[in-house]
Amino acid sequence: MAGLKHFLLRVLTTLLLLAVPVLGVWTFVKAEEWGLWFPPIVSSYGAGIDNLFYVILWMVTVTFVGTELLLVWFVFRYSKRDPTRAVYTHGNHTLELVWTAIPALLMIFVAFSQMEAWSDVKLNFPEEGPYTVEKPLMEVYASQFDWRVRYPDAQGNFQGADVIEVPYDITVPADTKVVFRLKSRDVLHSFFVPVFRLKQDAVPGMEIPVWFEATQPGDYDLICAELCGWGHYKMAGRIHVLPKDEFDTWLAAKRAALYATE
């Protein structure tokens, strides 16, 4: 009886620990089907970021499954009732070196493989094209609890009567490297557009340059990603990506409308 109870406990423990890698991998395999995976990519650098995620995903999956299965096997194998004593060892120097060196090499590889993509998004701003850090398309202002965008006048000034200010809706051209300045009027906010794979905090007192190139016209969610107060959850915005020529027409119409009412 005691023997049976012990066997059942062994089996139950083994199955519980085995469920971790099995269900762990299974939920990742099914995630896309359940709508629990990345949203589509609508920016020029999005695919690069996702690829880095997948490289690490493979690395992590192999390590995860390998170590968890080893744990499961050891628990099952060595929880058997056995009157003999355990293997008497205090370790193995060579093994320690091996399992320090391999992760070290992998991590150095990971570190170096990330640097280019990071620099592309956050450090290397477009130097040619219609919009640069010195001459951005727009300024995006965050404040409790809304987003506002400002387009400069024809001379590129962000002050004055000809500046266009629009709440909530941020309209940008497709297939163009768009540079903008991100500002906050009050507390911290964060500019997060999931389909662009873009996130940047807005910090009061700072003007942070941000760039992206949208690859698909359409309407996308802009989400505040830094706690900004009680209304944080509803601090939504909308990104409208228009084909390039339509955007130019839209902006011209906006400018014309400034005077139409006078």
Place this chain on the structure above:
Amino acid sequence: MSTHAPAAPHAARPLGIDPPGTVHTTHEHHELGFVRKYIFSTDHKVIGLQFLFTGLVMLLFGGLMAMAIRWQLAYPWTEMPVLGRLLFPETGGVTTPEGYTMLFTMHGTLMIFFVIIPLLTGTFGNYLIPLMIGAPDMAFPRLNMLGYWFWWPGIACILISFGAEGGGPAAGWTSYPPLSTIEAAAPGSNWGQNWWLLSLTFVGVSSMMGAVNYVTTIVKMRAPGMTFFRLPLSIWGLLIAALLQLFALPVLTAASFMQLFDRVFDAGFFTPTGVVINGTSPETLGNAAGGHPLLWQHLFWFYSHPAVYILVVPAMGFVSDILAVHARKPIFGYKPMAYSMAGIAGLGFIVWGHHMFMSGMNPSVGLVFMTATLMIALPSAVKVFNWLGTLWGARIQLTSAMLFALSFVSMFIIGGLSGIWMASTPVDIYIHDTYIIVAHFHYVVFAGSVMAIFGAIYHWFPKMFGRAMNETLGKIHFVGTFVFLNGVFYMMHQLGLAGLMRRTADPYAYETYAHLQPVNEFISLCAFALLFWQVFFVLNFFGSMVWGKRVGRNPWNAASLEWEAPSPPGHGNFDRQLAVHHGPYEYGVPDAPRDFVPQTQRLPT
């Protein structure tokens, strides 16, 4: 054999108390009254238990906050049963947006500063350090008592902050300014935030007193023959955590005072010029400007990143001890295990910037922090492989304590591996502050540290109370907790990949998140079950104190010193002279009469 010179039995008493190795064979101390014995006690064991009981009550509070959060995420803006009427009486039990912000702020604060740190270092640091190193008590028993009682003003302040005029603190446990410094920015938190800051300061002072004591005790009070490399890994973990607190806490205390000065005296450390809130500039309201919000983030994370290692390194030590005892096998790679904990702690001081990749900090600096952060994978991998090495060829006893320790290893693998994504700056652009981060730190701190605390309670309960906990109830407790915790936290990874942001009271208004409610509902149901399942622990814990099977000194046949003392140990701990001859993990020793050799006995030659 010993490289450590045994202290002369009648040496001077530099620390004002009994020298290491002192034996209390007779009752030289007169009996203390109830108050001095159980309330204002200087006995490290009583103080340890005080931390344990208080910490478990706070765990319940923190857990209830989590349930309220989960209700809102599963069924937004609906009446919350049971808790709702208590938390939100004015809305008839429906969560308010500012109430939700307060809930997750308080959940994080309670769990970190009032549950995990006090349970790991306060409870087990106090209880185990003197017993495991063979000392009669802590180096500074009065300071130790003061450390516990300084925790109470902290608890008082945090409880007051709940009911503060205008609502509780609601700027997140990270309390980023200017949201946290300008009252107009968060109408909910006027005095709440001040009480929160004061509370943290008291808790910090309490931790500091503990840390000074732990380090001094471990360095100065080891029994004859107990060299550093004969210390159990629990002691290594606690020593390293104490050093982390000593070096990092002053920064948090200073930063908290700066924030308090910003709020109360308009010091303007963290408030930039030109801020406009609710249509008014705070400068016109009297707030000084010229500060920088990022300064707080640097100071805060300079403490709080080491702090997250304070939350896990002692747990790694406990798990190592539990594994060795219940696997009847020496720890595989003892020195690498100790060095890797030190490595994790050392690296912990140069990685704080990985919390700030998106903050507006110079992106070039991000690359340096990324590389340093990825290096933490090395000591973490070393630990996992050595735990697996310990289990290889073992004679595993599937006790409740062992099940929790095994689950720690399994869960720490998940929590550790997901960190690689977060360290990688480009990937972090997308996943920063999403639910995959929430999954990551709960796998480390709940599935890791809290499970290790449960394991440690099952393992050391017999020493604490002289009675064993019920094994059947313990296993029932384990199975449910293990299943439901994975139900709660695992799918948060996928929610994060879908882009779901943390701290969002009602995400479903966004097109991106509209379809995520069923998953959140599943997670919430698992969370309710997880809390309910702890009934088995509560019953077992209190029941076993009264009805548990009486045990002798060494119910687990363990080799470390605490099992030499009576269960529970009397005042002064040991009733016989101790001399340590070898490390704490001599299990499965060939040619020994039993399968283990206590540290006080010589190994067969």
